[in-house]
Amino acid sequence: MDDTIVRMVLRNADRWAQQTAMMHKVQGAYRDIGWQQLSNQVKRFGRALLALGLAPGERVAILGPNSPHWAFADLGALACGAATVPVYHTEGLDAILHILSDSGSRVAFVYSAHLGGELLGRRAELPELKHLVFLEAELEHAGILSLEDFLAQGEAMPAPQLETAIAAGTPGDLATLVYTSGTTGAPKGVMLTHANILSNIEDVASLFPIGPGDICLSFLPLSHVFERVDGYYFMLYRGVTIAYAESIEAVPVNLAEVRPTVMISVPRLYEKMFARIMERVLSGPWLRKQIFFGALKAGRAAASLRLAGEKPGPGLSLAVKLADRAVFAKLRNHLGGRLRFFVSGGAPLSVDIAEFFLAAGIDIFEGYGLTESAGGITVNTPQARRLGTVGKPFAGIEVRLAEDGEILLRGPGIFQGYWQRPEETAEAFSDGWFKTGDTGTIDPDGFVKIVDRKKDLIVTAGGKNIAPQNIENLLKTDKFIANAMVHGDRKPYLTALIVPNLENLEKFSRARKIDFLDHCDLVNHPQILALVRERVDRLQKDMASFQRIKRFTLLSQDFGKELITPTMKLKRQSVTRHYSDVLEAMYAAKDHGVHDSGFCLVEES
Template sequence: MLVSGPTIPVEPIASRARTLGDLLTVRAAHTPDRPAMFFKTKAAAGKDHWEGLTWSEMDYRARQVAHALLDLGLEPGDTVAILGPTQPAWCIYDMGAQLAGMVTVGVYPRQAPEQVAYVLEHSDAKVMFVDGTDELKTTLEAVRNNEKLLGIVPWNELSYRANRDQDARFLSPTQFQKGVLDPDRVEAIQTAITPDHTAILIYTSGTTGRPKGAMISHANILAMLPSIEKVFQLYENDLFLSFLPMGHVTERVLSFYFRIDTGVAAAYATSIGNVLNEVKEVQPTVFGSVPRIFEKAYNKVHNQIESQSLPIRTLFHWAGNLSNKRLKYTLEGYNAPLTLEAGYQLANAVIFKKIHDAFGGRIRMFITGAAPISKEILAFFWGLGLPIYEAYGMTEATVLTHMNPAGAPRLGTVGLPLPGLEQRIAEDGEILLRGKTVFKGYYKNDAATQEAIVDGWLHTGDIGSIDEAGYLRITDRKKHLIITAGGKNVAPASIERAIKNQSPLISHVHAHGDRRPYISALIAPSPIETLEWGAARQIIGNEEKDKLVEELMANPQSRSMALNAAMAKIVANKAFRMVFLEAVKAGNHLLARAERVRRYCVLERDFSLEHGELTPTMKLKRKTVEKLHSVLFEKVYDDPNFAIDVEH
């Protein structure tokens, strides 16, 4: 356990700061010796262990970075870019630039050189901090013709020495660990910044064309933090586990800046692939993730139970029934009857504790967003005493706009608007928002800004509804709506969610049918589950399966040629493609007649970043999928022998 001690409420300090730089300075002065972050390193004996930094140590290192940036000739208002994994170094470079009065922009890892080049050029970045051999190669190609960039800083000295001869702009990271910016100079720089100045540039993930740079001001962030404080009750012994990309507004604001505000520590996973192992070591109390990890956990638990003996299955179903009964009282804000509570506590000690232990054993709350999650999965975790709070937000509203309150959640909704935020539904069903957290606009793109903000209202691009108590329910993206040949408006997200939740073999579902006579679906199989299915039937060998699973666990976002080739062998098996028939049928039962899928086909691989079908934040690029697989969709409708028919 990295953090322990009594359960004492935190003392937020955002109200005492004018800028992000101020925020760190105040925090370091307020709780200098409390842990700010933990990271894994090797001891002299070669064994991994967790080390920590206090808030005062982090402030000192950030002031070293600030000193070096100004010493290079950069000025307050200049832009500094950061490309690398979610690690303490990312945070230190970010806050170092903030203390120097600069604007920071995160660049997503594993992008093509032209994508990196666009962000660096468009943002007018002067210095770039970059980690990793592959990312350095990408950066070198991306900055070849960039005359604005003055410095490239590898995160470690070995990378600097190995690459410094390739570009005269390479700078040693040790240069950022020498002098320290004087506190008086920091104060003078921060005083000169107005709260309306841009603090960070967040480039949208670009599901439709070039990404846009959202300008988020100091005032936006410092208005957001007190609103979050009123929703999240944090304690001094809380601990986050951080692994989502820092380039994204969620990890940056909701996790990192909010922790500076509250003084709560985070442990940084060594990689996404190691999260499920390190969560047991770290034992966090707060865990935020996209829905996929909860879907995987849910499916794994149920698959393991179904493979057990009848007595064990019976015991699990007994426990599940108890948790469902108790959950009804929990969601309505009442205590369960004593007999029910006693039975539940027994079930918790015998069965549920193992699931708690899989997440470290100390989880107080899960937080999820960015994509829909099924009500069934939410109810399952809530019933176990592992509440998942579904949230909603967007970059243009400084990350978080809605959250289910702890005392009165409504599963299946994204909750109530944060304090100080107004919401309403436009005539066409679009969700509109207004408040101090609405961003300044898009950098160098007045036309897009005027389209996004009309009469002070942010047009979210999402379709939804508000119930009688003010809870918001999301339907889909406005631009994603399918209009069938019969004139019916259909939300593809509802279709995709209904089918995807029926089988762990499904990674993604893409519903298609605009101007078509009926809805069809393209199913992308889930890699690990597909490999296991194929190995069990000797379509691929166990050695090949184990090697590819190990590759996926090390880098869950990777889709190598070897993996795609192995999956293609399995998908070619007709029995595998027919496995999805029951999932589609079950999903159809949850849908209106116009929404039901009549034919489907299975892609021979998963959707991937490599093929351009997913954004760096793993959102589906619908237009790219439609274009890339246009021939396949035509065959679904024109070739009666190609796709699989679904009986209604």
């Protein structure tokens, strides 16, 4: 391989010059950005960065939501031979300052005057940061370059200088520093080269039939390696049109507008979709429920046969056809009506939810990867799929298990180390194999199954090993449960913090004429606690006693932004610290005859 990301993109711009590369919302309507326009903008940003004195190997930070300008800034920096540092713009100021300082970023693109002003106020803490530039054209602030002024500086830069920089790039050059989401400790910069990323992309390209004519709706943060590599670089590699969602909240509306053919997401989206569908069905008339569950039964039966490599018989085929016409076609229309498949990653996907979508004729191919592996390393595919697993390893990746079950990796996609942290880099490897920190199994056919994060495994006081994510995923399939964290390491039994689906609880309460003043009152109501206990017991009736939740606390609102990562994974240590008194109270309660309870958060009015 003798290529770089930016050379790949510019070559494809010539190849697909007449086609649409991107779509974005402008004044309420989606507008197209052609491949030639993309190429021109990348070069404009690159020349402007050169005019600011950016040198090969220096770092450029990007702080903003997904947008075409995010891509222009990223690819423009790569064209100069620099490395980009994506930063979650929703992070707290201290976390942003840590990343900008640790990376030694010379230029930072910002999306808001407020954030830019905050950074200006702390400029003394960032001695290597020389320039702040707005990503959006309409923004202005003293001390920050407007987008117009920034690009104007590049007009005087001779085009051959940028062309020389692009040609000088090598696959081994640092392409990006991606800071880990920091579920434990301060975020570390993961060093990924052009070769790391391109090797991953080439592996994915050999597995999925995606190309020009496909449209991908982009809404996961580009600061996360999953969206960055698979939803952005890979899509440009294959000539797929990238349509930018306005926000995560706007995804349902944007789905109908864009009508994508492929999407990548984390399980939280599918969990919410599943919960909304089930609530609509269960709150509907008796006949509609019978039709729905009859259709689901037929769909599940046919899906099971297809997974086993068998074809449904005539009777089942007819039942599926009727079920599709009566129920499932409507569900797919809510997703735009053209969706060929989803790819899921970032966290485990519940088998029940995967089966539900498969029965509805919506494929979700689950995969697994890490920041340190430049994205995915295993994935289920149309040719090889096994629910409950994350698929088989990519062709270029070696996967094996350590004696304690930890997953170890080796291959061209594995990162170069942690930025300026040689000791932690050394600790992350064992005899040349990267230690993922995840435990898992590999079946005889080569399918990998993730058990849990090694550090998250619960070992009870009785010595039983428990993977909390499996239990949490099961809980979240219930219509009255929106989120959960299972607790119990070194404890005599399991407890849980449960976030209820407050909308469904309110409907239930009104139907049962249960009086409540607010959400605090609701989660402490004896009838509500009894309802959730009944649902929890039903879900865990087939589980071993040591795997069952003996006590839970209902929270009056979901875990705050400071307790989850931008891809909606729990920061378990942070949650445990934040709710330490609540968690300990559930164990002390045993001696006082107190059982499940509710907890009212101070933040709620």
